[in-house]
Amino acid sequence: MKKLCFFIICLSYSLLVSISVRAQGEKKIIKEAEAALAQKDKKKALELYLNALEINPNKADVNYKVGILYLESDFKFKALSYLEKASALGLSSDYPITKYLGIANQFNHNFEKAIENYQNYRGAITDKEEIKKVDRRIYECRNGIEFIANPVPVKIDNLGPAINTLFPEYAPVISADDSILIFTSRRPGSTGGITDQSGMYFEDLYVSKKTHEGWVKPQNLGFPVNTTSHEASVGISPDGNQLFIYKDNGNGDIYVCSISEDNKWSKPVSVGSEVNSVKYFENGACLSFDGKKLFFASNREGGAGGNDIWVTQKQDNGSWGKPSNLGLPINTEADEESPFMDLDGKTLYFSSRSHKGMGGFDIFKSVFNEESQKWSVPENLGYPINSADNDLYFILSGDGRHGYYASVKEGGYGDKDIYRISMPPRSDYQDLQARLQTIREKKYSSNPPFDKANSYIISGKVLDSSSTKSISNALVQVKDNKGNVINEIFSKPDGEYYIKISIDTPGAYVLSAYAKGYGPFLKDIEIHKEKNTTHIQVADIKLKKLDLGERFVLRNIYFDFDKSELKPESKSDLENLIILLNDNPSIKIEIGGYTDSKGEKEYNRNLSQKRAEAVLNYLVSRGISKKRLIAKGYGESSSITKGQVNQEEISRRTEFVIIDK
Structure with missing residues (x-):
């Protein structure tokens, strides 16, 4: 009995010592976190507070501080669970927990709950400015409920590990032809190798080029563009030959550099004293299609309040003139940033903390009317492009099919990542x-993108298949076997086209063409690689009109064996079909699905029906009315290849037929 009592006493003592040591360790960590906060190192403070919660997860004030630090970080969605726990643990009323629960719920798109939190907080305060801010947040939450109930038909994809890393990638700019991507990153390998007090590397610019296989590994632009200080991308000319960057020289100014014939960027030079002010910040710049206007953001005097968007005209001597404020309805008493002018020359995209937003910065567009000389009321791009968090640095490819921006999302590669948005048809x-x-003709006339001694040329005429009349302005493309566009061109007024591609990868390719009022044209071509040789192939293209009963094959709509899910490489041709349907809004089509000859006929018929429905559902998700579409599965009937070896995917094809006009 004495031994048992002695054992219990020893065990109790050990536990007390352990609790004491853990408590001392917790206090030490919290003290270190507070010291980090005093030094404005919020990243280190957050890490230390999280360490303290591992020792004692039920400390209300530490949970609260973690929640607040997450709200002040790029990972705002992580704040909610800590703030909820702080509230549940009976946090002192000295902390405005209901306010921050509202903010955290808003960031997590729990808008109804956020409104409840904000209303409770509003009832407990009297400060007019604070009430005004809370009312704005309640308005944003109500907008969020509306936007999420009516999402826009877009698809958002991470650009993947070729571009994104564990470190921040943001502020993408892209040439109009979607071939050059330049962005800002704070990854290791920066030009100066310098880090700030939070351990983040200084900003540098990186460039990636698109091939038919996707974006290649980015390269640091290096000196003289990048230096030991901060440099960030803010804009690029439509032809990709001029790069606008932000340099942190105390106030923050816009600089421009040009690319030479040997593909090297010049030393950045200031865009001039009319744009760059002495006492204020200038950031975010974009050039109009004709190169005569420069839009930029600045917090200078003479604006509506905060950051505003300004525009300057190029003078006869090449300098930029005195800028003018865009005024209402674009600029507000809040902040407007990140201007981007569409290739149409009249649609301006920008981010704002005001207008009809759902939280933080939202992306808007406004159209300039040449007759009235006025901008339209800004229109929110909607959910899921916009969120309750900050949505900035939105840009578009020249054809309007893809948007790009940076965001912190669950499932990303670490910090901010760059995403591509498949935009609604235009x-x-x-x-x-x-x-x-x-742009291409001007750019390539002096700087061809291929080796003339090792190229492949396809030329001919685009003709009406019935009348043999020439078709002008037809889009002619060469695609690889995954549907990626290698090069494209428009036919001339006499129907002639002349398309050139570099012979880097030999193999099978597809020549395609499309013109308004006509169905798609597809033709297989074989490209061989021979050094110091220029291949020339003549191929006239005969397009069929979209007449009733006409049948067209969608070549690159692929399915795996025994599957009804669309393969990723199918999306390119489906996007072209979407353009066709939008250009010809009166037609209705039947989508026909087919299978190869493997398996039972009834099973194949059911499978082909599911495949046709998969195509229909994709078209509907991209904004095409379901009333214009019918899906029908034909099984292996009318199969092109009837089970021929190595061509199973062609048998598992999709067709469409014009059933009404």
Whole structure:
């Protein structure tokens, strides 16, 4: 009995010692966290507070502080669980917990709960300015409920590990032809190798080029663009030959550099004293299609309040003139940033903390009316492009099909990542393509993108299949076997086209063409690689009109064996079909699905029905009315290859037929 009592006493003592040591360790960590906060090192303070919670997870004030630090970070969505726990643990009323629960719920799109939190907080305060801020947040939450109930038909994809890392990547800029991506990153390997007090590397610019296989590994732009200080990307000219960057020289100014014929960037030079002020910040710049206007953001005097968007005109001597404020309805008493001018020359995209937003900065667009000389009321781009967090640095490819921006999302690669948005179809797609063609012709006339002694040329005429009349302004493309566009061009007024590609990868390719009022054209071509040789292939393209009963094959709509899910490489041709349907809004089509000859006929018929429905559902998700579409599975009937070896995917094809006009 004495031994048992002695054992219990020893055990109790050990536990007391352990609790005492843990308590001392907790206090020490919290003290270190508070010291880090005093030094404004919030990243280190957050790490230390999290360590303290591992020792004692039920400390209300530490949970609260972790929640607040997450709200002040790029990972705002992580704050909610800590603030809820702090509230449940009976946090002192000295802390405005209901306010921050509202903010955390808003960031997590729990808008109804956030409104409840904000209303409770509003009832306990009297400060007019604070009430005004709370009322704005309640308004944002109500907008969020509306936007999420009516999402826009877009698809958002992470650009993947070729571009994104554990470190922040943001502020993407892209050439109009979607071939050059330049962005800002704080990854290791920066030009100066210097870190700030939080351990983050200084900002540097990186560049990646797109091939038919996707974006290649980014390269640091190096000196003289990057230096030992901070440099960030803010804009690029439509042809990709001028790069606008932000340099932190005390106030923050906009600089520009140009690319030479040997593909090297010049030393950045200031855009001039009319744009860059002495006492204020200038950031976010974009050039108009004609190169005559520069839009930029600044907090200078003479604006509506905070950061505003300004525009300056290029003078006869090449300098930029005195800027003017865009005024209402674009600029407000809050902040407007990140201007981007569409290739159409009249649609301005920008981010604002005001207007009809759902929290933080939202992305808006406004259209300039040449007749009235006025901007339209800004329109929110909607959910899921916008969120309750800050949505900034939105840009578009020249054809309007893809948007790019940076965001912190669950499932990302670490910090901020760059994402691509497949945008809703546009009615002015052909006009944008014509402008892109102008850029290509100007750019490539002096700097061809291929080796003339090792190239492949395809030329001919685009003709009406019935009348043999020439078709002008037809889009002619060469695609690889995954549907990626290698090069494209528009046919001339006499129907002639001349398309050139570099012979880097030999193999099978597809020549495709499309013109308004006609169905798609597809033709297989084989490209061989031979050194010091220029191949020339003549191929006239005959397009069929979209007449009743006409049948068209969608070549790159692929399914795996015994599957009804669309393969990723199918999306390219489906996007072209979406353009066709938007250009011809009166037609209705039947989508026909087919299988190969493997398996039972009834099973194949059911499978082909599911495949046709998968295509229909994708079109509907991209904004096409379901009333214009019918899905029908044909099984292995009318199969092109009837089970021929190595061509199973062609048998598992998709067709469409015009059933009404």
